Amino acid sequence: MSEDKSSRDSSGVTLATLLRDISQRRRLRTGRGASPAFIRAVLTSMPATTVVLADDGTIRVSNRVWTSFRAVDDAVPDHALAEDAGSAAAATNYFAVCDAAANAGDVDAAHVVAGLRAVTDGRTDRFSYDYPCRVEDGERWFQLECAPLQDHAGVVITHTEITRWVRSDAQVVRAARCDHLTGLASRIAVLEELRQQLSKADARQSVAVVYLGIDGFKDVNDSLGLDIGDAVLREVAARLAQSVDGEQVVGRIGGDEFVIVMPGCDTDEASTTAEQVRQDLRSSLAVAGLNLPLSACVGISAGSAAQTSAEGLLRDGHVALYAAKADGRDRCRVFQPRLRAVARERLHLIAGLGEAIPRQELVLYYQPIFSVRTAAVTAVEALIRWQHPTRGLLLPKSFMRLVVETGLVVPLGRWALAEAAHQTARWQSQGIDIATSVNVGAAHLSVGTLEPDVRGALESAELRPDRLALELTETDLVENFDRATENLQGVRELGVLVAIDDFGSGYSSLGQLTQMPADGLKLDRSLVMQLTAASTDKVRVAETLFDAVTSICGYLGMWTVAEGVETAEQRRAVVAAGCSHVQGYFLAKPMQADDVAPFVRRRSADVGVPYPRTGATRHLGA
Numbered sequence: 001m002s003e004d005k006s007s008r009d010s011s012g013v014t015l016a017t018l019l020r021d022i023s024q025r026r027r028l029r030t031g032r033g034a035s036p037a038f039i040r041a042v043l044t045s046m047p048a049t050t051v052v053l054a055d056d057g058t059i060r061v062s063n064r065v066w067t068s069f070r071a072v073d074d075a076v077p078d079h080a081l082a083e084d085a086g087s088a089a090a091a092t093n094y095f096a097v098c099d100a101a102a103n104a105g106d107v108d109a110a111h112v113v114a115g116l117r118a119v120t121d122g123r124t125d126r127f128s129y130d131y132p133c134r135v136e137d138g139e140r141w142f143q144l145e146c147a148p149l150q151d152h153a154g155v156v157i158t159h160t161e162i163t164r165w166v167r168s169d170a171q172v173v174r175a176a177r178c179d180h181l182t183g184l185a186s187r188i189a190v191l192e193e194l195r196q197q198l199s200k201a202d203a204r205q206s207v208a209v210v211y212l213g214i215d216g217f218k219d220v221n222d223s224l225g226l227d228i229g230d231a232v233l234r235e236v237a238a239r240l241a242q243s244v245d246g247e248q249v250v251g252r253i254g255g256d257e258f259v260i261v262m263p264g265c266d267t268d269e270a271s272t273t274a275e276q277v278r279q280d281l282r283s284s285l286a287v288a289g290l291n292l293p294l295s296a297c298v299g300i301s302a303g304s305a306a307q308t309s310a311e312g313l314l315r316d317g318h319v320a321l322y323a324a325k326a327d328g329r330d331r332c333r334v335f336q337p338r339l340r341a342v343a344r345e346r347l348h349l350i351a352g353l354g355e356a357i358p359r360q361e362l363v364l365y366y367q368p369i370f371s372v373r374t375a376a377v378t379a380v381e382a383l384i385r386w387q388h389p390t391r392g393l394l395l396p397k398s399f400m401r402l403v404v405e406t407g408l409v410v411p412l413g414r415w416a417l418a419e420a421a422h423q424t425a426r427w428q429s430q431g432i433d434i435a436t437s438v439n440v441g442a443a444h445l446s447v448g449t450l451e452p453d454v455r456g457a458l459e460s461a462e463l464r465p466d467r468l469a470l471e472l473t474e475t476d477l478v479e480n481f482d483r484a485t486e487n488l489q490g491v492r493e494l495g496v497l498v499a500i501d502d503f504g505s506g507y508s509s510l511g512q513l514t515q516m517p518a519d520g521l522k523l524d525r526s527l528v529m530q531l532t533a534a535s536t537d538k539v540r541v542a543e544t545l546f547d548a549v550t551s552i553c554g555y556l557g558m559w560t561v562a563e564g565v566e567t568a569e570q571r572r573a574v575v576a577a578g579c580s581h582v583q584g585y586f587l588a589k590p591m592q593a594d595d596v597a598p599f600v601r602r603r604s605a606d607v608g609v610p611y612p613r614t615g616a617t618r619h620l621g622a
Contacts, residue, residue, distance in 0.1 A: 050066060050159075053154055108132075116155065145158050185250065206303055207261065211253075217255070232285060239281055240258055301335040354406070362387070363385050367381045382438050414453045450487050458494070499561070528563065530542035546579070
């Protein structure tokens with residue numbers, strides 16, 4: 001009810017007054033705030049275990065979930081109280097029960113009572129704490145939250161069950177610590193183990209890391225597919241796990257890189273383990289109908305807590321690994337501080353590689369290939385060089401591994417095809433009719449663009465297809481024979497020649513020669529060296545192999561090139577063994593494009609005899 005009144009003051013001004021009756025609102029507010037039944041009804045409807053305490057910790061009221069909860073372990077704070085609160089009078093003191101548990105050594109109880117008193121004393125307006133509780137069906141987790149009552153003395157405490165979230169978080173942690181593909185420790189777990197071992201060791205005791213990378217793994221993925229690559233990784237993981245003892249931890253850092261953590265070991269002990277691991281990996285792996293050869297490079301680092309950190313130890317092992325890879329396949333290197341500078345230089349090269357093509361820093365050098373019968377130059381092999389802006393002319397061994405790692409094989413191969421085709425066309429315009437060989441990487445076969453890239457290079461240069469030859473290594477061919485055959489057959493249908501490079505360094509058999517989609521064969525320099533070896537047995541084996549290969553190739557109409565001829569003795573040996581062509585430093589080193597035409601004219605009486613196609617009635621140079 002309200003009433004309006006008006007009056008005049010002494011100055012004659014009229015004043016208006018509004019009166020409103022609020023007694024009912026105050027009765028409702030007072031009654032609602034003071035009603036234990038109302039409070040209990042609200043608490044009972046809450047799903048969380050809830051209790052209201054007075055300032056001194058005495059329980060004023062609790063809900064049904066609280067009174068029905070029973071804990072197994074009486075030492076657990078809060079829920080040790082639950083059994084008392086379920087049957088005791090409201091005067092039970094919550095703080096007293098928590099104090100008793102804390103005095104008995106329960107750390108959780110001590111944290112809880114300190115936090116609750118901070119709220120009741122007004123030093124903070126909220127307290128939260130997560131704790132475990134053992135019950136009949138196992139361990140459950142709760143989150144205690146405490147806040148002061150508004151406009152009343154005391155606090156309200158809720159215990160919300162968070163078991164599902166805790167278990168979910170635990171699963172995430174476990175997943176983060178375990179490599180999902182191999183079941184080994186993850187990078188996170190490896191670093192945790194290193195930190196733990198370094199902290200446990202004394203100032204002089206070292207912890208060693210054996211950092212391992214599989215040789216040629218990217219080629220496996222590119223040529224055989226990710227499923228086969230995963231199978232290889234799982235097999236390597238299994239072999240590594242069998243190679244270590246119980247105190248050592250094996251982890252997969254990522255990709256094809258694995259780590260063995262060796263507590264209490266120095267680099268000598270780690271080197272012994274690394275050699276054993278490499279030996280265990282060398283046996284071939286049967287997968288996808290192939291017997292894949294396995295090998296690995298290894299980097300080793302060691303240090304104590306006073307010398308390094310977990311991250312530093314892992315980084316140094318990684319640096320040593322890449323130093324080992326730079327030496328070739330199946331190598332091992334121990335970390336030395338100077339390798340850090342090498343690693344920095346490697347990063348600079350990687351940064352520059354991506355811009356090397358658009359900046360026109362790459363160039364092709366050409367090494368002549370000679371006919372055995374006429375001594376004429378019948379072909380050249382295009383070899384990539386990098387004219388680095390600060391380091392000068394770099395040979396392929398300085399950067400080709402980085403080309404593979406950075407995924408630049410295809411764009412680099414596409415550039416080399418186009419550049420070689422145009423240069424060969426320029427030589428033809430000068431009366432130099434020779435073929436040019438260009439090396440093709442396994443990645444170029446796997447992406448399926450080799451045929452259109454070759455066609456584009458020929459059309460742009462207006463070059464006859466049989467004046468261009470592609471060289472594919474024996475290893476790349478054998479690792480994915482079906483895919484390589486399909487790609488190369490398409491190229492050959494264009495009229496382009498195909499040669500199998502480095503024959504004798506891989507694992508193919510002589511019987512496979514009849515199935516290889518090739519016009520020619522290049523015998524690896526290692527076989528050439530055996531022809532003039534000191535061991536009579538090695539010479540006889542090499543002569544027998546050369547005789548078999550050249551006989552089969554002659555029957556198939558394929559030309560043969562002996563690579564790496566570096567002495568007059570080697571030249572006589574490969575000629576006697578029946579090779580139709582020779583290539584090597586003894587005859588001619590790689591040269592710039594402008595030097596090829598004058599060289600060919602000086603050395604070749606007959607310059608118009610390039611590579612023939614398979615099935616021709618004569619060998620190259622005949």
